[in-house]
Amino acid sequence: MLNISGNVTTCQPQSISIVIPISLSFIFFIGFVLNCISLWIFWFRVKEWNSTVILQFNLAISDAVIAPAAPLIIIYSLTEHWTFGTFLCQLKVFLLSTHMYGSIYFLMLISIHRYYMVAHNVKGMFLTKKTFTSRFCLIVWICLLLQGIPFFFVLNTSEVHGVTKCLSIHQNDQAVLFFVWNWVILFLGLLVPFITTLVCYSLLSRYILKVNPMNTLTNVMVSKSVQTICASLIIFIICYIPVHITRTMGVTIILFFPSMCSLLEKVEVAYYITWMLSGTNCCMDPIIYCFASDRFNYTFTRQYSLRQSRRRDSKEKMDASLRRSSPGSSLGDDKNRLSLA
Template structure:
């Protein structure tokens, strides 16, 4: 009785169709929400602050995977047999990954920006300089482009038996590439951004606790400031934690242990399901704009509230108006 059949002999099995259906649904809802957000940024805001530039780029990164999501659905529907060639496999995997990790980078930059604005409201900072933020975002997109090339070409589609697989743990010949890429992504793409965002949250909380002569407005600012970074941390935890934990576990198990075929099947299904959860970030990020930015709410007619005084810019923040933009 062979209870430890080598993963080499395992043939890919079809995945539940509920996964691509949910993936397409989440992607479609996120696409609508982010297109609406981009419309608000481009057509409803007369001027942009440094924070607005970061939020715009986050919304842009959230729609990266929308064009390639249907390919994944067709891939599942055809019994996990990839028939679109190596180039489209590379494009699909690269764009899905760029969406996930582009979001983590821009969420981290938003958290760090809010920290600088709140904790150092009376000091100059390049994080408050819109021109610098534009250059920073351009650098992020160049990094994501390099990520696209490395990630995509390091994990091409390959034949497993008579079936062509695209980014599947059944591709045993690519186990070393999967392992290396996973280690880089979980450390640089998840743990580092999460640590920075968590540190920003703690620093903002401590900075606001030290404010003297707290007025009702200051108290409101305290809650709004903490809420924005807290929402970034919640998105990290809900959307990106499961995917990184499951993928890291899977590549370690598949690289260092002999596993039964049903174990590899369960790992693959769990990983694909985590993509659906990770995709929820494109639906949650617009909430960040609505509930974390007074400027964004004022630009949307249904959220608009008339105020008696103008809202200051990021470079004119006072303790009472730290998070109005």
């Protein structure tokens, strides 16, 4: 691989442990099920949407976007050889980018929304209006589209040591592109949303000190909002920050320090682990729905209670039917009728 100074890199790509694709299969399956349930509840069971529900619905969509690319990712992790062509490589990266940064942006918006709902409880505020929230979500999706479309024009597959790679730091013709794109998206796609969420958490924590402890309703709202923003920060810390750190180290080493193969190997192994952790966001985001949305929580628990009630009713009817049809029951009924006669 050529770096910017013209030197050749002889570092070998690290093999991916079998644990990675197995774990990804489990993560994607659980995330797919959870997000399908969440989208079903939002679309079919939550009758009246407010701004909170709109934001969470869009977050669920951003998590579900990864589903079409999941099989390609798992197969590529198993074989380490991309056999699906350039277009599917570009589509996979587009879906990955939309999934990750869509989740990040909507988590940031949910944190901002929760802070203003509690600390600036003004019913007429534009942030609480469904129309404004819907339009703002549309703007986010347009930004995600514009952010991902360039992949279809500049990203290519490359032959590296006899195998085809897709979005690998070992691609010599993509090294500068990966470096520039990484630093731009690191700032706009991670640092700005994370700092914004952290500021919302800090401001809300300060607001808690001013809350009247006798106001039960306000305390409940504040508690749920703190839990929501805290969950968002935890998702940032577990899913997004580590993978951005290891990726930044990898593209920097491969471009400026190509002879440091030992360090690059360790960073590449760490990147695979953090990249796997980044996939867990589709399993962790549904926690936000339970904290931030009373309507979602109520609908979910109500549906569960109804199913449990139906099961009990069905079991009771079946038991009653068995008692009526059993020989002992019939004999007992005959004896009762004779005694009454």
